[in-house]
Amino acid sequence: MGSRLLNIQRRAAEHGRLRTGYTQGNRPVKSATWVVTSHSEEHVRKAAELWGGTPETWKPLNSTTAQWRVITKASSIEALITPGDPLNQYNELWSAGGCQRRCDGQTELLSRQRCICLAQFGEGWHQQKKGTVCSATSRFNVMLPDLSGMGMWRAETHSFYAASEWGGMVDMVLAGTDGKGFVPVTLRIEPRQVVREGKTKKFPVVVVELRGVTPRQALAGPMSTAMALDPSGTRAVAALEAPRPDYLALAEGALTSDDVRDIWMQAQDAKHVHFKGEDELSKQLMAIAARKDEEAASARKASPVEPDADGVYPAEVVDESSSSTWPAVAQAGSAS
Known part of the structure; x- marks a missing residue:
């Protein structure tokens, strides 16, 4: 094994952020689903494929550098806790000029004073108006196994x-693994509410849960990377099965729209499309079938078929209604 610099902490590059809110103009908006942001268009587009949403360019507040983001449709995403301690927590107060306070709960580290918020407001300091006291800021570094790259994502x-719950969860995992190996988790945005002084306040909280493994497995020591990546073993089973056909390529090579419908029926039998044709693959196959019909109609207009001297056409033309097994929307499309 090669040598390493001993005075430099080794860490993976940060690919982007996982957020529970976004900005509309200059107004912050809380989100019930994950918002994925990155400088990489590729990462954001892949996140949109996995979790829905529309990729777009975006500039964080007080920044002149454009990034990419997608407001996904997923309130839960799969992640991996990586070796080491993935959690960083401080009570922080920020302004346009940067971080004004960073406190570990006892000492404000920038001024080296005793916790200013606690001295000012007592144990209930966190209930004070935002901007007047620090916010409990937790940064959780995870790997997203289904996105490209080996870097980290920061929630x-x-x-x-969430600060107390994240700390408790991570401490238990570290106690079992000694910070070695990967641990599969789910990051889930959970809506909650509290009642203070007769007023109900609703807010999202990010919950970190074990995924596919029991506490016994997670606390028994470092688990294998293969188990962390696929705790249920379903991907290993799928790898032994025949590869999924490239239905779109087969459809493009088909001669007629009827052949495309046959390909859709194969996909339906394999449960790769929804029987109502509401999924994206069905819609793409329907579009190809409609195009095949248009191409055939154009060809007939360009070179009309003429009967021979006996009035017989070279081939019998049958105009049948669309098969009832093809989605209704495809029948409507082929009728044109």
Whole structure:
């Protein structure tokens, strides 16, 4: 094994952020689903494929550098806790000029004073108006196994409630694994509410849960990378099965729209499309079938078929209605 610099901490590059809110103009908006942001268009487009949403360019507040983001449709995503301690927590107060306070709960580290918020407001300091006291800021570095690259993604929350829950979860995992190996988890945005002084306040909290493994497995020591990547073993089973056909390529090579419909029926038998044709693959196959019909109609207009001297056409032309097994929307499309 090669040598390493001993005075430099080794860490993976940060690919982007996992957020629970976004900005509309200059107004912050809380989100019930994950918002994925990155400088990499590729990462964001892949996230949109996995979790829905529309990729777009975006500039963070007080920044002149454009990034990419997607407001996904997923409130839960799969992730991996990586070796080492993935959690970083401080009570922080930020302004346009940068970080004004960073406190570990006892000492404000920039001024080396005793916790200013605690001295000012007592134990209930976190209930004070935002901007007047620090926010409990938790930064959780995870790997997203289904996105490209070997870097880290940072989930960040300013929730006082999430701070204690994340810390407890990570401490238990580290106690079992000694910070070695990967641990599969789910990051889930959970809506909650509290009642204070007769008023109900609703807010999202990010919950970190074990995924596909039991506490016994997670606390028994470092698990294998293969198990962390596929705790249920379903991917290993799928790898032994025949590869999924490239239905779109088969459809493009088909001669007629009827052949495309046959390909859709094969996909339906394999449960790769929805029987109502509401999935994306069905819609793409329907579009190809409609195009085949248009091409055939254009060819007939360009070179009309003429009967021979006996009035017989060289081939019998049959105009049948669309098969009832093809989705209704495809029948409507082929009728044109």
